[in-house]
């Protein structure tokens with residue numbers, strides 16, 4: 001039972017301190033205990049907690065946040081649609097992509113392409129787009145018009161689009177760095193390759209930045225870093241650093257235009273908490289901190305510092321591979337042979353880390369998730385590396 005948090009640490013009800021290696025669930029970018037975010041929430045709660053933004057009513061925090069997120073995105077003329085989290089954002093982007101093609105009269109463009117190892121949330125849309133097999137099976141088919149391609153091959157994407165015929169494909173969903181599927185950084189040239197394949201085929205490129213958005217890979221969006229100019233960006237988590245739940249879809253001018261051209265009519269889509277005034281105020285306070293403390297830039301420095309702190313673990317007998325070096329993201333992949341011999345190993349490793357003062361969890365591949373807050377310092381990186389080593393030693 002956790003009780004409180006400060007910086008990169010959390011404390012349980014017995015007063016034990018842990019270094020939070022996962023930043024909650026990849027979201028606590030500014031760290032715990034930020035009083036100014038709490039103050040922003042309290043002020044807004046007293047003034048106007050929330051009001052539905054359906055129709056023609058809005059509120060200042062939501063409008064200001066939309067403008068700010070668009071400004072931070074690769075194209076400041078983008079439009080921003082607020083949701084309650086990442087899975088909402090994926091469903092919204094999927095509907096937006098389909099609707100876009102319907103508005104353009106290309107009604108056969110219904111197919112989505114996703115990647116192996118991909119995680120796009122738990123709603124019906126995200127489950128259909130799952131590249132982690134275990135998350136997709138056991139439900140029958142929700143959205144049937146989905147093709148899966150290997151996570152690392154632009155050629156496979158090109159062949160899949162050609163086989164389907166480009167006029168059938170609505171959108172390609174792509175995490176710039178695969179997160180829950182195991183932390184896989186894009187191979188050299190991969191993102192540029194798939195981006196240009198989508199552009200050539202007219203297929204919408206959806207960057208799923210639910211993890212990578214708001215600093216984690218060294219820029220406001222990974223799409224800025226890799227100059228992707230996506231048609232749609234899905235985001236959540238870091239927009240508020242998880243202080244309150246929120247997500248968003250950033251629609252580039254290309255996608256937004258037919259929705260706004262006067263003939264499209266009302267787009268009947270939205271959530272009760274879309275544009276929630278208090279959550280928007282919290283997001284603004286969070287972005288103030290990210291900006292003032294230069295945390296996206298700090299994340300770029302941290303990507304090698306984090307890799308340096310974890311690299312010694314690569315030689316540990318319990319470790320198969322260390323994946324680190326792109327953003328403040330890493331996976332300590334446990335030995336496949338050891339997991340084969342004892343399938344409880346990943347769960348035991350997580351428990352041992354906890355006993356050694358580090359909170360983490362396992363990823364789909366049997367790796368330990370490392371994605372600390374962007375405020376982690378040198379001593380805390382050592383604490384992280386030492387804690388995991390002590391945990392692994394205790395298992396051997």
Ligand SMILES: Cc1ncc(COP(=O)(O)O)c(C=O)c1O
Nearest residue numbers: 085086087119120121208210211
């Ligand atoms: C890349 C990606 N997309 C979508 C989601 C779903 O977000 P949420 O859990 O907020 O619904 C996640 C959650 O971890 C994610 O990592």
